[in-house]
Amino acid sequence: MSCLYSSADIPIPYRIVALRQEQNRLFAYPLDRLVISIWATRFRCVCCGACCTRAVNMHIFLLDRDVAEVKKIDPGAYEPAPGPEFCDQNGMLYVSGYALRMRDDQHGSCWFLEEGRCRIYDRRFSGCRVYPHLLRRGADPKGKITWLKFARKYEHGQYDPAQPLEECLELAREVREYENALLTQQISFLETIHEYFTVHSLRHDPKMHKDRLNEFRQGRPVEIKVFHEGELEECRVAGTPV
Ligand code: SF4
Ligand code: SF4
Numbered sequence: 001m002s003c004l005y006s007s008a009d010i011p012i013p014y015r016i017v018a019l020r021q022e023q024n025r026l027f028a029y030p031l032d033r034l035v036i037s038i039w040a041t042r043f044r045c046v047c048c049g050a051c052c053t054r055a056v057n058m059h060i061f062l063l064d065r066d067v068a069e070v071k072k073i074d075p076g077a078y079e080p081a082p083g084p085e086f087c088d089q090n091g092m093l094y095v096s097g098y099a100l101r102m103r104d105d106q107h108g109s110c111w112f113l114e115e116g117r118c119r120i121y122d123r124r125f126s127g128c129r130v131y132p133h134l135l136r137r138g139a140d141p142k143g144k145i146t147w148l149k150f151a152r153k154y155e156h157g158q159y160d161p162a163q164p165l166e167e168c169l170e171l172a173r174e175v176r177e178y179e180n181a182l183l184t185q186q187i188s189f190l191e192t193i194h195e196y197f198t199v200h201s202l203r204h205d206p207k208m209h210k211d212r213l214n215e216f217r218q219g220r221p222v223e224i225k226v227f228h229e230g231e232l233e234e235c236r237v238a239g240t241p242v
Contacts, residue, residue, distance in 0.1 A: 008085045008204050012194045019187045026135065026179055029147065031172055034135055037149050038168040038175075043132065044160035049116040051131055051156070054108025058082070059099040063181050064229050066125040067098050073120055077101050077111040080226045080235055086193060087209035088202040093224040094232065096189040100125070104240060126178050132156070133175045189227040196232060 007015070050056050059082050062070060070078050079101045084093035101111040112120050118128070132151035140146050197203060216222045216239035225232035 008206070008209070012190050016187055016190050016194075019183055019190070022137070023180060023183050023187075025137070026176060026183070029135060029176075031176065034149065034172040034175065035165070035168050038133060038171055039163075039165060041150060041153075042160050042163040042168075043150075043157050044163065045157050047117060047121075048156060049109075049113050049118070051151075052110040052113045052118060052128075054102045056152070057131075059102065060110060060125070060127055061182070062098045062100060063126050063178075063185055064097070065181075066127075067228060069123065069125065070098075070100070073123060074111070080224050080237055084209075084213075084224055086204045087206075087212050088197070089205045089208060090202075091208050091212055091223070093209075093212055093222055094193055094227070095224060096186055096227050098226060098228065126181065130171070130175045130178045133171060135175050135179050185227075188230065192227060192230065192232065 010018075052060070061081055062078060067078060077100060078098045081095050081097050081099040084095040086094040088094075102108045103111065103113075110118075112118055112124075118124055134148055134151060136148055137145055138148045140148070212222050216237075219239050221236050221238040224235050224237055226235055227233075
């Protein structure tokens, strides 16, 4: 469920263009082909809770609309998404959004996972709802760029021969909408960073970036601006020493 689009080394305008091209490809992808793919899998979640842990998914990214929902349920259940992409010359980190807080237990369980079950299942968030389905391009096990459509095939859940085609169609629409929302949030983040850095004479500093992330991994507090609803919200977070 993590956000795959990041590389602070590439100039931001190029990255924005590339993400817009991904959006065009997403909408050019025939929906019926995705429906057939979902239908072929006829995946049914057995609520084992494995995907709700850091052990399986590094983090569960929240779209802006999810953050609004999680604030209503439990304001302590979210935090800046890990892996901030940018760091300015003054040491301020920048990340494209929030993620669900994970506990420091054996598997790194989601804040809402209790005894292996999601305690807010009917209100779970966008990424949780579509998982393990996805529609994005990435490298297959042989390194070939292709459309990835299912996470951890044959490793979880069960085949449900009675799954109606209408449900697969609904899910396909939801998957495409989610992927588009993810791309849209990432584009907005990059546009905001580009403008903010220009206006405030800031630049991405790779050395400072590395130093700050090292400090964070050692458990020291760092300052981070989190992109949310078009703004950069400032937070202070401390990592868990590794
Ligand atoms: S909110 Fe629920 S479904 Fe989503 S990751 Fe957490 S426990 Fe899993
Ligand atoms: S999506 Fe898969 S891993 Fe996640 S709870 Fe359902 S069966 Fe388990």
